[in-house]
Amino acid sequence: MTVRQLRLVVHASDYEGALAFFRDSLGMPQAEAFSGPGGAEVTILDAGRATLELCNDAQIDYIDEVEVGSRVAPHFRVALEVDDCEAATAAALEGGAMPVAPPTLTPWQSLNARFDAPGEVHLTLFQGD
Template sequence: MTEQADNRAPTVRQLRLVVEAEDYDAAVAFFRDALGLPEQAYSGGDGARVVILEAGRATLELANPAQRRMIDEVEVGRQVAPRLRVAFEVDDSRAVTDRLVAAGATEIAPPTVTPWHSLNARLDVPAGLQLTVFQELRSAEERATLDGFGTET
């Protein structure tokens, strides 16, 4: 991170991913009820429906095509990811994967230990999304000491 970036106040307060869901009720049931995202706000009218679900801290992960292919190879063993994929950090990847499959997700790959020390599972889920649930196996402090972690300068 540059010195200039360190001194600026953040201008973005929230990252919101907006997804059109053909089967709105199934998507809400999956993300709110099965995954457990709390309902933060709801609005709509004249047949329009929307729900805003709280998903904790948001980050934007930008990857070049080679990195996306490498992640697919590690998590799934083959190229499957669309251009956009959603990832949620959870406390127990195995239990959440089982719960989401029971709620209608299709498991693409079971929980797998990655080179970046997390336990990742890949799923096809409602609203046409591909989802990774991941569990960090090491603390941020432990990961920071490993090769390949940190920021580019």
């Protein structure tokens, strides 16, 4: 067996707001969209390469300490790699994300910013080296 795709499914009560944020503000291209009975809607956005990052409790504590200063992440956190963390931060804020921590240079040499984004998504935007 081979896993071919990681798809994170987000239940967004404010579907239009979450779609506008991730598609329009952050620039994630729309790959597919479907409508169903009773007003059902789904849009699949292209997030580039996907990975599954598994961390133990100590690593989660360490990441939050470095990026935010204290433990804030819920069970799941979405991290999106961007070309320019400062510009993506501005776009995220303009798109309605609530800031948690500004762009911070991490010991692993990435610039990371933290948000509570539309769709109740705890979000990291990161710029690698």
